[in-house]
Amino acid sequence: MADCLFKEALFWCSTGNENSLEVKCNLCPWNCTIKEGSVGFCKVRKNIKGKLYSLVYGSPVALNVDPIEKKPLAMFMPRTWTFSIGTYGCNFDCSFCQNFDISKNVPEIKKPSLEIITPEVIIKKAFETGCKSIAFTYNEPTVWIEYAVDIAKEARKHNIPLVLVSNGYIEKEAREHFYPFIDAANIDVKGFSEEFYRSMTKGRLQPVLDSVEYLFQLGKHVEITNLIIPGKNDSEEMICKFLDWIESNLSKTVPIHFSAFFPTYKYFDSQKTPPETLYRLKRYANSRGFENMFLGNI
Numbered sequence: 001m002a003d004c005l006f007k008e009a010l011f012w013c014s015t016g017n018e019n020s021l022e023v024k025c026n027l028c029p030w031n032c033t034i035k036e037g038s039v040g041f042c043k044v045r046k047n048i049k050g051k052l053y054s055l056v057y058g059s060p061v062a063l064n065v066d067p068i069e070k071k072p073l074a075m076f077m078p079r080t081w082t083f084s085i086g087t088y089g090c091n092f093d094c095s096f097c098q099n100f101d102i103s104k105n106v107p108e109i110k111k112p113s114l115e116i117i118t119p120e121v122i123i124k125k126a127f128e129t130g131c132k133s134i135a136f137t138y139n140e141p142t143v144w145i146e147y148a149v150d151i152a153k154e155a156r157k158h159n160i161p162l163v164l165v166s167n168g169y170i171e172k173e174a175r176e177h178f179y180p181f182i183d184a185a186n187i188d189v190k191g192f193s194e195e196f197y198r199s200m201t202k203g204r205l206q207p208v209l210d211s212v213e214y215l216f217q218l219g220k221h222v223e224i225t226n227l228i229i230p231g232k233n234d235s236e237e238m239i240c241k242f243l244d245w246i247e248s249n250l251s252k253t254v255p256i257h258f259s260a261f262f263p264t265y266k267y268f269d270s271q272k273t274p275p276e277t278l279y280r281l282k283r284y285a286n287s288r289g290f291e292n293m294f295l296g297n298i
């Protein structure tokens with residue numbers, strides 16, 4: 001009999017300390033060292049008797065039929081519905097999180113839910129609801145990679161495209177395991193400096209850029225979202241560096257979404273983004289030859 005009813009996690013190892021049951025999670029750049037009985041930074045991966053388990057496998061907290069434009073994806077299968085899945089947990093701690101009710105307010109999960117929503121059921125629901133794709137979205141899909149990959153394998157059998165909406169904060173080995181399954185992705189590039197990432201998300205920028213570049217090199221459909229927070233990441237200098245990076249490493253045709261911020265969660269120091277700021281940034285990007293600019297939340 002299995003010693004635990006949760007799903008054993010991918011990408012972890014023992015720390016090798018023979019007197020402790022401590023493990024290290026290798027899924028994302030936090031590389032959490034997790035003591036027996038504790039969870040990692042994302043709150044959904046737990047060390048139980050020296051093994052790491054996913055606490056959210058098969059237990060989505062959100063299952064919705066959404067227009068694909070809501071992900072947002074503006075140039076992938078337009079005007080179709082996508083079967084959208086999210087669980088609890090996140091590996092960032094953005095003070096301005098717009099989805100904190102599921103990403104950060106994670107309840108203590110003591111036992112697996114009685115009803116596991118299997119990948120087969122997800123595919124069936126997607127078909128029944130007339131969806132043309134499946135989206136990993138709402139919270140950070142990286143922290144439920146085991147479930148996402150199993151759904152992806154099932155979706156492959158039925159030729160259903162997969163959409164990833166992510167912060168891109170994932171280690172190389174896990175990225176190379178997960179991303180080849182994906183057909184289209186929208187990755188958040190939340191601000192173009194390590195200082196912004198450190199102070200506002202507690203993560204780092206470079207692994208995010210590595211993820212975007214990797215998806216692009218794989219030939220996947222990639223779109224980028226940049227939530228514009230007045231006074232924090234809306235300077236012309238920062239936007240200029242962001243566009244320079246896209247021009248050098250991706251293409252000027254990559255769709256970019258500038259999205260308006262609303263004060264929420266723990267960050268109330270900025271006003272909501274004035275529409276004029278977004279219009280100004282779009283004009284600037286257009287003037288540099290970026291063709292596919294979209295504005296969101298206005």
Ligand code: SF4
Pocket residue numbers: 025026027028029030031032039040041042043045090091142143
């Ligand atoms: S996925 Fe979670 S437990 Fe693993 S390293 Fe990242 S934050 Fe830590």
